[in-house]
Amino acid sequence: MNATVSAAFTAQLRRDLLLSFRRRQDLANPLIFFVIVVSLFPLGVTPDKEFLSQAAAGVIWVAALLATLLSLDGLFRADYEDGALEQMVIAPQPLFMVVLAKTLAHWLVTGLPLLLLSPVLGVMMFLPADATGVLMLSLLIGTPVLSLIGAIGAALTVGLRVGGVLVSLLVLPLYIPVLIFGTGTVQMAINGQPWTGHVALMLAFLALAIGLAPIAASAALRISVSN
Amino acid sequence: MWQRFKAWFHKWASPKWFFDMSASWMPWLKGIAIACMVTGVIWGLAFAPQDYQQGNSFRIIYLHVPAAILAQSVFMMMAVAGFVNLVWRLKLADLAVKAAAPIGAWMCFLALFTGAVWGKPTWGTWWVWDARLTSMLILLFLYFAVMALHGAFTDATTGGRAASIMAIVGTINIPIIKFSVEWWNTLHQPATFKLTEKPAMPPEMWVPLLIMVIGFYCYFGYLLLYRMRNEVMEREQRTQWVRELVRKGV
Numbered sequence: 222m223n224a225t226v227s228a229a230f231t232a233q234l235r236r237d238l239l240l241s242f243r244r245r246q247d248l249a250n251p252l253i254f255f256v257i258v259v260s261l262f263p264l265g266v267t268p269d270k271e272f273l274s275q276a277a278a279g280v281i282w283v284a285a286l287l288a289t290l291l292s293l294d295g296l297f298r299a300d301y302e303d304g305a306l307e308q309m310v311i312a313p314q315p316l317f318m319v320v321l322a323k324t325l326a327h328w329l330v331t332g333l334p335l336l337l338l339s340p341v342l343g344v345m346m347f348l349p350a351d352a353t354g355v356l357m358l359s360l361l362i363g364t365p366v367l368s369l370i371g372a373i374g375a376a377l378t379v380g381l382r383v384g385g386v387l388v389s390l391l392v393l394p395l396y397i398p399v400l401i402f403g404t405g406t407v408q409m410a411i412n413g414q415p416w417t418g419h420v421a422l423m424l425a426f427l428a429l430a431i432g433l434a435p436i437a438a439s440a441a442l443r444i445s446v447s448n
Numbered sequence: 449m450w451q452r453f454k455a456w457f458h459k460w461a462s463p464k465w466f467f468d469m470s471a472s473w474m475p476w477l478k479g480i481a482i483a484c485m486v487t488g489v490i491w492g493l494a495f496a497p498q499d500y501q502q503g504n505s506f507r508i509i510y511l512h513v514p515a516a517i518l519a520q521s522v523f524m525m526m527a528v529a530g531f532v533n534l535v536w537r538l539k540l541a542d543l544a545v546k547a548a549a550p551i552g553a554w555m556c557f558l559a560l561f562t563g564a565v566w567g568k569p570t571w572g573t574w575w576v577w578d579a580r581l582t583s584m585l586i587l588l589f590l591y592f593a594v595m596a597l598h599g600a601f602t603d604a605t606t607g608g609r610a611a612s613i614m615a616i617v618g619t620i621n622i623p624i625i626k627f628s629v630e631w632w633n634t635l636h637q638p639a640t641f642k643l644t645e646k647p648a649m650p651p652e653m654w655v656p657l658l659i660m661v662i663g664f665y666c667y668f669g670y671l672l673l674y675r676m677r678n679e680v681m682e683r684e685q686r687t688q689w690v691r692e693l694v695r696k697g698v
Contacts, residue, residue, distance in 0.1 A: 225563050373617055377610050381600050390596050391614060394589040398624045427623070441533070441610065448606045 229314035237326035257286040277346035278407035316439035332364030355410035369434035376441035477670040491656035514664035517560035522552030527619035530612030547675035553591035573662035673674025
């Protein structure tokens with residue numbers, strides 16, 4: 222039994238990754254969006270170095286959050302439209318693992334590239350060099366939480382035509398704690414305060430999200446599919 | 449005992465039973481709500497002593513605190529109803545989620561609004577990115593999310609179940625929001641705005657406040673039943689008993 226569950230998990234993960242890599246342009250879009258949003262801030266607010274280095278962590282985090290949000294719609298949509306999702310729901314393997322695998326795949330193709338790109342944006346935003354590592358660490362822990370919470374919103378709205386705007390309405394309030402702690406960690410590192418406590422709390426969010434978000438998302442998927 | 453509880457619980461599956469029973473609860477709720485709110489307002493606004501620091505401006509507490517308490521407990525109630533709806537598929541629980549969300553959102557808005565009005569004379573500003581204010585604002589967004597989700601589905605039952613999930617997820621998030629924002633706040637601001645922490649109040653001040661809170665709860669119960677009864681009528685419009693009610697002109 223355990224073997225089939227883990228086999229389902231890896232099969233699902235491989236399938237989703239394969240599907241994503243077959244449409245490379247879709248992979249690049251959230252990244253381009255991420256870079257554009259961050260570069261809007263110096264243009265729109267002020268290119269002043271003092272200000273930007275203060276705002277850098279927050280701006281990069283907000284941009285990463287919005288980029289994740291935009292990519293959420295693709296999490297279940299294609300599978301819902303071609304009927305594959307119904308097969309996953311009625312499959313003997315627990316839906317929990319399927320959701321977890323799909324979310325992991327989503328993070329690998331959106332969250333991870335964002336994370337790898339963030340040092341470049343940090344330089345553009347005059348983020349103090351020694352805080353770059355902390356920024357990446359906070360994104361490494363935070364972006365999977367964003368994907369997991371986002372999966373709930375995506376699952377709730379997958380059956381609706383107006384999905385996009387509604388997803389942001391559902392998911393953004395739930396993103397706020399992650400945002401606060403993510404930027405808080407970096408800000409503390411910049412100020413030279415101990416920041417490991419914040420990292421521990423973010424890890425707690427991650428543990429909680431891994432354990433609970435797929436439950437809510439699979440319940441939501443069952444509702445969406447039955448609609 | 450257990451059998452009797454089960455029999456009582458099963459009655460809640462019947463919208464007709466609810467409709468008949470709630471008709472007898474509503475006058476009580478209405479009466480208590482009016483009595484408490486009239487007493488509380490008059491006592492609080494006219495007879496309660498002035499605050500030694502804030503003078504008369506503190507009196508808005510008699511609206512602000514009950515609204516804020518309600519805003520939070522309505523969300524909790526909504527989540528419990530959502531859970532009941534998802535597990536036992538009680539129609540009434542679904543109706544309760546739908547009926548409670550706008551009331552809770554109004555309470556939340558009222559708490560924010562009275563807070564802003566109170567903040568102007570005491571803090572010198574309408575809005576501060578303070579822990580309590582921000583967490584209430586997020587709560588308002590969560591209410592909007594539940595309402596939006598309920599309305600987005602063409603099928604009311606599916607929409608109700610989706611909104612139930614959102615209400616439950618939102619509740620898990622409430623303590624997280626609360627603590628995260630408090631931590632975040634202590635990080636950025638020195639504790640100048642600790643006026644939200646109540647000083648030890650004399651009873652002449654907190655008794656009317658308590659009466660107002662009870663009044664608000666009863667008012668909420670009355671509104672909730674009122675809205676649920678309307679929904680019951682609408683959803684059950686094809687049944688015999690609703691048709692008869694309408695024919696009799698109730």
